[in-house]
Amino acid sequence: MTALVTILDDEPAIRALLSETLTEAGFRCQAFARATEFEAALRRTTPDVCLVDLGLPDRDGLSVVHRLALEQGATIIIISGRAQVQDRVTGLELGADDYIIKPFDPAEVVARIRARLRGPRRSATGNTARFEGWTAHFDRYALEADDGTETPFSHAEGEVLRLFLESPKRLISRAQMQESLGGAAGESFDRAMDVRISRLRTKLREDPRNPRLIKTIYGAGYIFLGEVVWE
Structure with a gap:
């Protein structure tokens, strides 16, 4: 079955760009603006990859990453404007598999997802x-x-x-x-x-x-x- 990618980002333009790019690349997509909606969806289905922004309106993105790492089997990729080394280190320490800094090239996101899906499988x-x-x-x-x-x-x-x-x-x-x-x-x-x-x-x-x-x-x-x- 085609891999399911969920997108958690409060910027409509980013959600639209990622959804369009990933759909064209052959992935199934679900996009959410708030952590509460995202976590509710996780109770119904388990995605293959989660793209998570750190700057969320209702939750600290790092806490979402940590919970995902403990409770879900999905690959976690942070997409964030936080470019400091310590932010990347913290994200990876909390369980993220990869970290992409905004602004990003959509083709790079697709490549990173494909590389992760090929990894342990x-x-x-x-x-x-x-x-x-x-x-x-x-x-x-x-x-x-x-x-x-x-x-x-x-x-x-x-x-x-x-x-x-x-x-x-x-x-x-x-x-x-x-x-x-x-x-x-x-x-x-x-x-x-x-x-x-x-x-x-x-x-x-x-x-x-x-x-x-x-x-x-x-x-x-x-x-x-x-x-x-x-x-």
Whole structure:
């Protein structure tokens, strides 16, 4: 089925431009001016990609991004006029997958969406992985412990977890992570990866001072130490 893209932006001209461009590119679109309308729609359907502006009339856009990252399996792309590095870093740390600065080229938005949709879906390994007493359900973005309790993870965290589980016991450098997961290399990408890996360790009940599964190889990258079975 054609991917569904939802647009949350209070500027009518931006909504119209994105809707027209994405429809012409073959996507289905839904556009919203307010966070309350957007969140109500999410209770009825789950989009593949969410384009979120940060300057909203009824809600802080960063809080919307954070909630999306915790509760939805959609790719999250921020589109904002906030061009400071700290804004980009904060957005990525809260769970966004990408950050586009206004004014933007509509063709670039289409390209970024297509790149994200190609990303984690490239894998032929499946949607369920079992490892060291855990089960990762990528179809519903949840980690299941041996006792049956489940902990949700975000789309962004899922990208990193899948990368580790597809390459167990192999060193993954920062450059390889950037190439596999997309996004511009640099401080904001590195900070976002550090945050996502820290959150994964917490959800896997790791000792932050001596993690058992996700090891940091200082100056080189990361390695996942565990036996993995894909289903």
